[in-house]
Amino acid sequence: MSAREDILDRIRHAKADRSVEVPRGYRRADAATASLGLFVDRVEDYCAVVHRASLAEVPALLGRLADGRLVVPEGVPAEWLGGLTFDSDAPLSTEQLDRVDTVLTTCALAIAETGTIVLDAGPGQGRRALTLIPDHHVVVVRASQVVATVPQAVARLDPRRPQTWISGPSATSDIELQRVEGVHGPRRLDVVLVTEPNLP
Amino acid sequence: MRVALFVTCLVDGMFPEVGQATVTLLERLGITVEVPLSQTCCGQMHVNTGYAELAKPLVRSYAKSFQGYDYVVTPSGSCAGAVRHQHPALVPGQQVPPTYELSEFLIDVLGVEDVGASYPHRVTYHPTCHSLRLLRVGDRPLRLLRNVRGIDLVDLPDAHSCCGFGGTFAVKNPDVSAAMLADKVRHVRSTGAEVCSAGDASCLMQIGGGLSRTGTGVRTVHLAEILASTA
Amino acid sequence: MTFLGMPTAPAGVGQLRGDRDFPSAAKDAVQDEQLRRNLGNATATIRAKRARTVQEVPDWEELRQAGAAIKDEVLAHLDTYLQQLEAQVVAAGGTVHWARDANEANAVVTRLVQATGSTEVVKVKSMATQEIGLNEALADAGIAAYETDLAELIVQLDHDKPSHILVPAIHKNRTEIRDVFRREMKGVPADLTDDPAELAEAARNFLRQKFLTARVAVSGINFAVAETGTLCVVESEGNGRMCLTLPETLISVMGIEKVLPTWQDLEVFLQLLPRSSTGERMNPYTSFWTGVTPGDGPQDFHLVLFDNGRTATLADPQGRAALRCIRCSACLNVCPVYERTGGHAYGSVYPGPIGAVLSPQLTGVKENPSLPFASTLCGACLDVCPVAIDIPSMLVHLREQVVQQDPHRLEAAAMTAVAYAMSSQRRWTWALRALRIGRPFARLKRLPGKAGGWTASRDLPTPPQQSFRDWWAER
Numbered sequence: 001m002s003a004r005e006d007i008l009d010r011i012r013h014a015k016a017d018r019s020v021e022v023p024r025g026y027r028r029a030d031a032a033t034a035s036l037g038l039f040v041d042r043v044e045d046y047c048a049v050v051h052r053a054s055l056a057e058v059p060a061l062l063g064r065l066a067d068g069r070l071v072v073p074e075g076v077p078a079e080w081l082g083g084l085t086f087d088s089d090a091p092l093s094t095e096q097l098d099r100v101d102t103v104l105t106t107c108a109l110a111i112a113e114t115g116t117i118v119l120d121a122g123p124g125q126g127r128r129a130l131t132l133i134p135d136h137h138v139v140v141v142r143a144s145q146v147v148a149t150v151p152q153a154v155a156r157l158d159p160r161r162p163q164t165w166i167s168g169p170s171a172t173s174d175i176e177l178q179r180v181e182g183v184h185g186p187r188r189l190d191v192v193l194v195t196e197p198n199l200p
Numbered sequence: 201m202r203v204a205l206f207v208t209c210l211v212d213g214m215f216p217e218v219g220q221a222t223v224t225l226l227e228r229l230g231i232t233v234e235v236p237l238s239q240t241c242c243g244q245m246h247v248n249t250g251y252a253e254l255a256k257p258l259v260r261s262y263a264k265s266f267q268g269y270d271y272v273v274t275p276s277g278s279c280a281g282a283v284r285h286q287h288p289a290l291v292p293g294q295q296v297p298p299t300y301e302l303s304e305f306l307i308d309v310l311g312v313e314d315v316g317a318s319y320p321h322r323v324t325y326h327p328t329c330h331s332l333r334l335l336r337v338g339d340r341p342l343r344l345l346r347n348v349r350g351i352d353l354v355d356l357p358d359a360h361s362c363c364g365f366g367g368t369f370a371v372k373n374p375d376v377s378a379a380m381l382a383d384k385v386r387h388v389r390s391t392g393a394e395v396c397s398a399g400d401a402s403c404l405m406q407i408g409g410g411l412s413r414t415g416t417g418v419r420t421v422h423l424a425e426i427l428a429s430t431a
Numbered sequence: 432m433t434f435l436g437m438p439t440a441p442a443g444v445g446q447l448r449g450d451r452d453f454p455s456a457a458k459d460a461v462q463d464e465q466l467r468r469n470l471g472n473a474t475a476t477i478r479a480k481r482a483r484t485v486q487e488v489p490d491w492e493e494l495r496q497a498g499a500a501i502k503d504e505v506l507a508h509l510d511t512y513l514q515q516l517e518a519q520v521v522a523a524g525g526t527v528h529w530a531r532d533a534n535e536a537n538a539v540v541t542r543l544v545q546a547t548g549s550t551e552v553v554k555v556k557s558m559a560t561q562e563i564g565l566n567e568a569l570a571d572a573g574i575a576a577y578e579t580d581l582a583e584l585i586v587q588l589d590h591d592k593p594s595h596i597l598v599p600a601i602h603k604n605r606t607e608i609r610d611v612f613r614r615e616m617k618g619v620p621a622d623l624t625d626d627p628a629e630l631a632e633a634a635r636n637f638l639r640q641k642f643l644t645a646r647v648a649v650s651g652i653n654f655a656v657a658e659t660g661t662l663c664v665v666e667s668e669g670n671g672r673m674c675l676t677l678p679e680t681l682i683s684v685m686g687i688e689k690v691l692p693t694w695q696d697l698e699v700f701l702q703l704l705p706r707s708s709t710g711e712r713m714n715p716y717t718s719f720w721t722g723v724t725p726g727d728g729p730q731d732f733h734l735v736l737f738d739n740g741r742t743a744t745l746a747d748p749q750g751r752a753a754l755r756c757i758r759c760s761a762c763l764n765v766c767p768v769y770e771r772t773g774g775h776a777y778g779s780v781y782p783g784p785i786g787a788v789l790s791p792q793l794t795g796v797k798e799n800p801s802l803p804f805a806s807t808l809c810g811a812c813l814d815v816c817p818v819a820i821d822i823p824s825m826l827v828h829l830r831e832q833v834v835q836q837d838p839h840r841l842e843a844a845a846m847t848a849v850a851y852a853m854s855s856q857r858r859w860t861w862a863l864r865a866l867r868i869g870r871p872f873a874r875l876k877r878l879p880g881k882a883g884g885w886t887a888s889r890d891l892p893t894p895p896q897q898s899f900r901d902w903w904a905e906r
Contacts, residue, residue, distance in 0.1 A: 004529040007687065010437055010742035011510040016751060020504040026493040026699070042712060091726070094643050094677060114705075114713035127727035128676045128718075132669065133643075151698040159661040159694040160523070162720045162727055165701075167713035170669035174582035174598055175605050175627040176469075177476040183581065183631050184638065185669025185716060207899050209853065213863040214892055216899035223903075235903050237860075240853040246846055248808060250830035254850040261854065333810035362767040366807025373454050373805065374884025379461040379771040380807075381888065409889025 027149060033113045034148035036193065042115025046168020047181050048189035055194055058140065059083070065138045065190050068101025073126030076106060080140070089126055097133040103186075104138045105131055108163075110146045111153045115168065117141060117191065118153060120161040128162055137186040139166075142194045204234050204266050206274040206283075206299065208401070209241035215401045221428035222275045222302060225317075228428070229310060239265040243290070244282035249368045252290060259287050263294040271309060272299040275424045277331030277399050280304075285334055301331060302424055303340040303399060313343050319429045320350030323421075324393035326384070326407065328400040329362050341399055341423055348426060356396075357387045365406035377406075385410040388418055399423045438532070439795040440740035445533040445564035446592070447740075447794050449778015452801035456776040457768075469604045470773050474764045477598075480710025481761060481815070488706065497699045499819040502755035505690055506745060512657040512690045513736065519660025523722020525732040536737040537568035540649065540682055543733055544574050547680050549647045553638075555664060555671045556580035557651025558596060558758050559684050561780040562793075563739060565649065576649065577641055579670035581634050588615040594774030594782065596760035597708055602773045605630065638670065648674035648729070652685035653757070654700055655734075658693045661721045662734070665704060667714050675718050681729035687736050688745075688754040700757060703817035707759035740793030749828045753789045755818040760785075762812035762822065768805055777802065784812035788825045796832045803829035863898035870894050 001009070040050045053061045059082040070086040087100065106124030110117045117139055119125045124140075131137055147153050157163060170185030181187065203226065207219040226233045242262060243255030262283065266272050274280050280301040287296065306312050325345060331337045345353050364370065364380025384407055388396045396411065396418055398404050408420035440447050449456060460466060485491055505512055517527040528543075530536035544552055552569065554560065554576050566576040566587075578587040582600040586593050589611045593599030600608065609625040612633055619633050650671070654663040662683060664671050675681060691697065705714045723732050745751050763769045763783030774782030779790035779799070787806055791799035803826050812822045834843070852862040872878075873893035878886045885891070 002529070003531045003535060006531055007529055007736070007738050007742065008510045008513070010738065011513075011687075011745065014437065014742050014746035014751075016506050016509065016745050016748075018507045020500055020507050022500040022504060023493070023496050026490040026497055045712075046715070098643055111713075116713045121724070121727055128672065129728075132672050132676055150702050151695075154695060154698040154701070159656060159659040159719065160721045162724050163718070164672065165713070165717035165719075167711070167715050169715065170667065171715050172581045172631055172668045173709060174580070174585070174600060175608055175630055177473045177480075177598065177601075178627050180628045180631045182628075183635055183668035183670070184579075184642065184673055209859075212899040213866050214894060216895050216897060216902055219899040220902060235900075237900055237904065238856045240856070240859045246850060248827055248830070249842075249846065250803075250827075250832075250834035251843070251846045251850070252827075252831050254846055257854050258850065329807070329809035329811075333814055360811075362807050362809035362811070364767070364807060366809070369804065369807045371882070371884055372801075373457060373768075374887060375454070375458040375461050376768055376771050376805075377807075377884075378888035379467070380767050405892055406889065408892065409885070412890040413888060 028151045030148045035112060036143055036146060036195065039110060039112035039115060039146050040193065042112065043168070043191055046115055048168045048191055050191045050193055052193050052195055054196055058192065058194060061192060062104060062138065065192070066102050066104055067136065069099065070102045070104060071097070071100045071130065071134065072104045073124060073130055075123030075125070076104060089130055091127070094129065094133065097129060100134045102136040102138060103131050103134040106140050107145065109153055109156055110141045111150060112146055112148050114150060117166045118157065119164045119166065120157060122161070128164055131164065132185055135186055136188045136190070138190045138192065140192045140194060143196070201231070201271070202234065202269045203231050203271050203273060204236055204269040206239060206266065206272050206279065207235065208274060208276045208279045210401050211275060214405070215422070218275050218401050218422040218424050221422065221425040222273070225315060225424060225428040226273070229312060229315060234269070236265045242279045242282045244279060244286065245367050247282070247286050247290070256290055259291045260294070262287065263296045266297055267295070269297045271305065272297050273302060273305040274299060275302045275399065275422060276401065277301045277328050277335050277337060278402060281330040281334035301335055301337060301399060303337055303344055304335065306344060307340045314347035315344060315427050317427045317429050318349035318431060319426045321395050322352040322354060322393045323395045323397055323426065324354050324356040324388060324391040326356055326363065326396060326398040326403065327359055328398050328403045331399050332360060344427060354391045354393055356391060358383070363403050363406050365403050367402070370406060381406060381410040385414055385416065389416055393418060395419050395421045397421050397423050397426055437743035437746045439743045440793045441532050441534060442798065444537070445562050446780045447562060447790050448798055451778070453776055453778070453805045454801060456778065457772040457805070460772040460776045466602055466773055467771060469602055470770055473598065473601045474770050477710055477764045481707060481764065484706045484710050484712055488702065494699055494702055495817055495819050498703050498817055499755060501691065501696050501699060502818050504692060506688065506751055506754055509687065509690070509745065512692055513687055515657040516655055516660060516690050519657070520722055520734050523660050525660070525722040525734055528733060528735045530735060530737040532737065532739045533563035536563050536684060536735055536739070537565055539735050540565060540684060541568060541572045541574065543682050544569065544647055545572065547647050551575040551577065551645070552647045552649050553577050553579050553641055553645040553674050553678065555648065555650040555666065555674045556583045557684065558780060559651045559686055559737070560649060561593060563737065565684065579638055579642070579674060581631060581668060584634055584638070585611055588612070592775060593780060595763060596758050596781065602775070642673040642677060645678045647680045647682070648678040650674055650681065650683045652683050652689050653704070654697060655685060655690045656694050656697070657690050659721060661694060661719050663697065664718045665714050666716050667709065669716055672716055672718055675720065676728050678729055680731040682733045682735065684735045684737065686741055687738055688741050704757055704759055707761040707815065707817040743795070744792040747792065750788070750792050750825060752820050753785065753792055753825060755820055756785050756789065757818060759817055761815040761817065765811040765815050767809060767811070768807065777805065784822045785820070788822055788829060791829055796829055797836050800833045800837045803833055860900055863900065866894040867896065
């Protein structure tokens, strides 16, 4: 018998089969936490920096934030990138990416209660390595992309796309449980929150 | 209202003053206490050491001893926990009157928070694990103590941490048990209390053993004894 | 062999058994003052953090009940969900391998690494690969495994063993870690200080080239979604993302109980796990991938599913809930026993309360008979468990199995004698009167035998002149 058949057979012989009702009385949405203010507080709690901006202010703001060598994936609106010099992901090799200082992306959505930003390789987000190797990540979040709770986020996301949920810069608490920001992922996270008007 | 006292094996044999205080207290509150002498032990030590089969006759005899009473009250959170949480699984379907730990009985059944006690001493209180986490007595013991005349009740640091008794744990893992006890003793001493109180004679035996060995001069006194006192 | 003859985790491979029983290993641990200080500080910090972030979730109890029920549903239909997971991973371009135990799982991974021609792998922290002893098996095949999680790296560099599920180096303080780095880490500045930020920076520099050039990575899995074949790794440092994203080949190893039915179920666990584990609202990075995504991440993906005693655990109706565990380690951080002994005393990669119920079930209780007794049954573990595993009741259940399978004659005789005395009013009355004989001995500071453990650090109470029942009868 193959290991597969053997294991499946053992499971059936364990006689654990029964019917289970899953109670889902927990919150899905929450009006009380559906606020941009909470999102900002929670992101800042992770030592990321949040910049609120109107759509008109975005290009100038990005110009200030994008320091050093910049890479921008396909799908970031061209009008944001006015005066910026940047590389596209051609794709760049790992070595080339290692010489990039800053990556600028959009996101799939964000979660207020946990201060989380989700990337799912959609337009303007690029592949996963792009937001991993550069030391500085600038991410643009539209106000309409911020949901209150984790269940709302999970309901909107497509599991078949590769996803990265980001809650602050990389960090470790491995030494005496003291949090240190900046280990292997980007050490700086700038979040640009576009408050109005919403993009189509 | 027919009320029976389940005195527990440990109090019966080693700390009779705790049982006597419980009787004194309840009688002062106008309760007629009965003590069926066929009672022995809740069987918890056997169950928790892995001898559930040996405990079953004790569980049956518990039900028989207290049959017909409206309430059973006991000066032990741990034994009340065993009766309520272990007995039904060991011997299903027995008819047993509700068993209350002393502070639960006073507050939930009698509706009394001021039992008219007087105890002019500096006291710190250790909330025992099974009272806290099996019975969820919460702050009932502290509410009772706060109403005692003359008492100087001081908070015990890290109060919710186990004293390290754990029944046969203290015998099987004496070094870990002693390490836990050492921390508890240190916290008790830091309060400057003359008396360390609790609702379980077993935990008090552990804490008292440590306090006495380290020559602290701090006494252990059961909650029932403080509440019974009118000195 | 335990329940229904189901095979348990084999001996001689991996890390589920200690060389010594718990009481003797714990005896040495509690005497290590430095260890106790390190553990006391670390567990107190994380307890407080967890309490704060859990308290702010108004529906924590509902989430907890849902988490427990979802895991129970998985265990009730594990064969169905595993086959579904396999089909979905394969459909998305991955390959699925099955292994009955640690030896088979190690052989599968070794073969897969060898097929790539690589002689080294980078690793994401994983309890599963610790459990099966994968690093040792790879080393035997000439393959070097580099741990990339900071704490795992510390432990690996120091040739030590992990002592905590989440923070494997919790037993070390910053100065001890600095000394390990100065001694073992190539290229580290000689004047490296013990500032945690500087130590983290040293680890970053040490691992950077490894990440950028590694061709093969090995990971564990936090959650695997049967419905979609999606896999999830929860981490903090970004070392996980490096391993899951940059190499050409990714080999993920998971125990069969890690599967979840649906994508939606993650809405529960992604709330329960971070708050219970690090006490954060959300951990810095969570990665999800489904098979292979062209142009993004490893193009060669393998999932290894192993049993290693899980079906034996599943077969015990009173023990199987241990398989709900999501390895958050909240129970370790609140356990008064763990806080005094640390993880090494448990002899298994799974220490603390969950380890005391899981390790003996995976190996069979005969091979870990002291672990179910390594608890005062204080109940703190159940209170914080995000999937509501009733660890105290399970410990009691396993103690019964130990007594049946590995009887201790003297103890059994004593227990029987006490139960006999307690089973009659007359015998009990006389037994309590006989206690008076002990009055002169109460002042002794050292008793012989088992009772010596008590008197080593505590005084005995003096038996009373009269039992309560005799007082009552005279009244």
